[in-house]
Amino acid sequence: MAQAKKQSSIKVKVQKFGTALSGMIMPNIGAIIAWGLTAAFFMYPHGWFPNKEINNLVNPMLRFLLPLLIGYTGGKMVDDDRGAVAGAIGTLGVIVGTDQPMFLGAMIMGPLSAWLLKKLDQVFQDKIKSGFEMIYNNFSLGILGMIMAIFAYFIIGPVMEVGSQWASAGVNAIIRVHLLPLANIIIEPAKVLFLNNAIGNGILVPLGIQQAAQVGKSVLFLMESNPGPGLGILLAFTLFGKGKSKSSAPGAAIIEFFGGVHEIYFPYVLMKPSLILAAIGGGVTGTFLFTTLGGGLKAAASPGSILAILLVSAKDAYFGNIVGVLGAAVVSFIIAAIILKHDKSTGEDLDAKQKEMQAMKAESKGQAMPEAEDAHESVKSYENVKKVIFACDAGMGSSAMGASLLRDKFKKAGIDVSVTNTAVRNLKDEDGLLVVTQEELADRSLQKTPHAMHVAVGNFLSSPKYDTIVASFKALTQVEDKPKQEKPVKKVGSIDGIDFSKVKEVNFIRHDQHLGTATMATSLFSDAMKKAGKTTPVKAVRINELTDDPSHLVIVTPAANKNLAVRYSDIQTLVVKNLLQDKKLNEAVEKLN
Incomplete structure (x- = not known):
C-alpha cells in the first residue's frame, strides 16, 4: 500500500x-x-504565395511575439496580472540576448520572474502604509522586471542559446540516423497516462518551432498529434471488439480522426493494457514514415486532427504526412486486431474495470472518494450541488464533449444545473460543486477540490454514471421533506445582511483601473475606524487575494459586486454607491469591533 501511495504521488x-x-x-x-x-x-521564396512585404511579419512573430506570449502566460499562471507583466519583461531579456527563438527561455523566465515578484510581495506588501500602495506596486514590479531582464540577457540567454543549439543538433542527429521513431516507445504509453498535452505542447512544440524556423518544417509536431495509432485501435474495436466497447468505438474513431481528441481512445487501452503495444507500433511506424518520406508541419497541429495536420503541412510534405498517418493506423489496427481476436472476455467488463481501478485508487489513498453510486444511495447528498464541472488535462476537447452530453441529458430531464468544463489545474475548491473527471486525473482533482463531490469516469463520451447523476437529481424532486421554517430574508450587500460578529478584516478591492479610489477609500475608512476606537484591520487587496469565508467584509460598488459574486460565495459584502462617502460606511464603523 505504501508503494502504491508513492507511485500515485509520483504520477501526480x-x-x-x-x-x-x-x-x-x-x-x-x-x-x-x-x-x-x-x-x-x-x-519568401518558399511559401505557397511568396510575398516580400508579408514575409516581414514572419521573423518578428517568431522571435518576439511568441516568446513574449509564452512568458506572459507563464507569469500569469504564477501571480495573475502582475506576474504576467513580470514574466514578459524577464522574457524580453532572453529574446534580445540571443539570435535563437527563445521558447524554452520564455518557459523559464516567465514563471521565475513572477515567482520572485510574488515572494517579494509576500515580504513587503503588508508593511506598506496606506496611501503608498500604488508607488510600491508600480516600482516593485518595474525594478524587479529590470533586474530579471538584465539577468536573463547576461546569464539565461547565453545558457539557453547553447542549450538550444545542443538540443537542435541532438534532434537532427537522431533524425539522420533514423532513431527518432524510438521516442514513441515512451510517448505512446505516456499519452495514455494523460501526459499527452504535457509531452506534445510542453516539450515537442517548443523544439518543433525552433526546428521549423531553421528548415521550414518539423516532424516533432507530428509525434504526439498523429491520430493514426488511436484510429487503428478504435477501428479494431469496431470490427473485433465485443459488447459496449464495440458499439461505442465507431463514434469514437470519427472523433479521434477528425476531431483530434486523443483522450477518446485512452479508456480502451486502459481496459486492455496489452493494447499499448498497438499504440507503440503505430506511433513508431508513423514517425518512421514521416522522417523517411520528408513529412513535417509548419506549426503545431492542435488538436491532433487530420484536418489540422493538412492545414499546417509544409508545401512539400503532404505525401509523407498522409502516408505516415495512414501507416500508423494500419499497423496499430493489425496489432490491436490480433490482441482482440485472442481476447476471451465478453466485452461488457469496461464499466467493471473502471470501477475496480477507482476502488484500488481510493484504497491506496486510505480513503474512499465519493462517487455517483454512493450518492445515489443517499440522494440528499445532491441537494447542495449547484454546479457541475468536467475537468480534463487541457480543459478543451474531451471535457467539453462530456459536459455537452450531460448538459443535454439535464435539459431532457428538466434539471436546471449549470454544466461547464475546465482544465484540472484551474479547478477551485468551493461548496456546491460536483467535479466529473477521468480516472487517471482523479487524484489531482481531489487535491484541487477536497470539499467538492467527485465522480471519476473512464470515458467522457460513454459512462453509465451520467445516468446515475441524472437519476439522483431527478429523485430529489420526489423526496418528501419536512416543512422548513421560513428564515427571514436578508438582502445581500445590505447592513442588515451582515453578521458583524464574524468580521475579522475589512477589505476594499483594488485593481489597475481604480487603484487610487480604493487606496483613498481604505485610508478614509481606516481613519474613521481609529477615531471610533475600533481595531478591525482595513486593507486594500486584489480580488483574487481574498479568502472565501465570512470573516472578510468587502466594501464594493454595485458593479464590482457582480464580479465578486462570480468568484466567492461565503464572504460578506457591503454594497455602497460611493466608496468615499456613503451613510452605510458610518453605520458599518459603528457596528464593527
Missing part, C-alpha cells in the same frame, strides 16, 4: 509538472498557428 507530480509546461503553450496555440500559416503561405 509528473502530471502537474507536465501540465505547467503545456499550460504556457496551450493558450497560445492560436498564435503559433497564425505564425505557421503566415510562413506557409507567404514566406
Whole structure:
C-alpha cells in the first residue's frame, strides 16, 4: 500500500509538472498557428504565395511575439496580472540576448520572474502604509522586471542559446540516423497516462518551432498529434471488439480522426493494457514514415486532427504526412486486431474495470472518494450541488464533449444545473460543486477540490454514471421533506445582511483601473475606524487575494459586486454607491469591533 501511495504521488507530480509546461503553450496555440500559416503561405521564396512585404511579419512573430506570449502566460499562471507583466519583461531579456527563438527561455523566465515578484510581495506588501500602495506596486514590479531582464540577457540567454543549439543538433542527429521513431516507445504509453498535452505542447512544440524556423518544417509536431495509432485501435474495436466497447468505438474513431481528441481512445487501452503495444507500433511506424518520406508541419497541429495536420503541412510534405498517418493506423489496427481476436472476455467488463481501478485508487489513498453510486444511495447528498464541472488535462476537447452530453441529458430531464468544463489545474475548491473527471486525473482533482463531490469516469463520451447523476437529481424532486421554517430574508450587500460578529478584516478591492479610489477609500475608512476606537484591520487587496469565508467584509460598488459574486460565495459584502462617502460606511464603523 505504501508503494502504491508513492507511485500515485509520483504520477501526480509528473502530471502537474507536465501540465505547467503545456499550460504556457496551450493558450497560445492560436498564435503559433497564425505564425505557421503566415510562413506557409507567404514566406519568401518558399511559401505557397511568396510575398516580400508579408514575409516581414514572419521573423518578428517568431522571435518576439511568441516568446513574449509564452512568458506572459507563464507569469500569469504564477501571480495573475502582475506576474504576467513580470514574466514578459524577464522574457524580453532572453529574446534580445540571443539570435535563437527563445521558447524554452520564455518557459523559464516567465514563471521565475513572477515567482520572485510574488515572494517579494509576500515580504513587503503588508508593511506598506496606506496611501503608498500604488508607488510600491508600480516600482516593485518595474525594478524587479529590470533586474530579471538584465539577468536573463547576461546569464539565461547565453545558457539557453547553447542549450538550444545542443538540443537542435541532438534532434537532427537522431533524425539522420533514423532513431527518432524510438521516442514513441515512451510517448505512446505516456499519452495514455494523460501526459499527452504535457509531452506534445510542453516539450515537442517548443523544439518543433525552433526546428521549423531553421528548415521550414518539423516532424516533432507530428509525434504526439498523429491520430493514426488511436484510429487503428478504435477501428479494431469496431470490427473485433465485443459488447459496449464495440458499439461505442465507431463514434469514437470519427472523433479521434477528425476531431483530434486523443483522450477518446485512452479508456480502451486502459481496459486492455496489452493494447499499448498497438499504440507503440503505430506511433513508431508513423514517425518512421514521416522522417523517411520528408513529412513535417509548419506549426503545431492542435488538436491532433487530420484536418489540422493538412492545414499546417509544409508545401512539400503532404505525401509523407498522409502516408505516415495512414501507416500508423494500419499497423496499430493489425496489432490491436490480433490482441482482440485472442481476447476471451465478453466485452461488457469496461464499466467493471473502471470501477475496480477507482476502488484500488481510493484504497491506496486510505480513503474512499465519493462517487455517483454512493450518492445515489443517499440522494440528499445532491441537494447542495449547484454546479457541475468536467475537468480534463487541457480543459478543451474531451471535457467539453462530456459536459455537452450531460448538459443535454439535464435539459431532457428538466434539471436546471449549470454544466461547464475546465482544465484540472484551474479547478477551485468551493461548496456546491460536483467535479466529473477521468480516472487517471482523479487524484489531482481531489487535491484541487477536497470539499467538492467527485465522480471519476473512464470515458467522457460513454459512462453509465451520467445516468446515475441524472437519476439522483431527478429523485430529489420526489423526496418528501419536512416543512422548513421560513428564515427571514436578508438582502445581500445590505447592513442588515451582515453578521458583524464574524468580521475579522475589512477589505476594499483594488485593481489597475481604480487603484487610487480604493487606496483613498481604505485610508478614509481606516481613519474613521481609529477615531471610533475600533481595531478591525482595513486593507486594500486584489480580488483574487481574498479568502472565501465570512470573516472578510468587502466594501464594493454595485458593479464590482457582480464580479465578486462570480468568484466567492461565503464572504460578506457591503454594497455602497460611493466608496468615499456613503451613510452605510458610518453605520458599518459603528457596528464593527
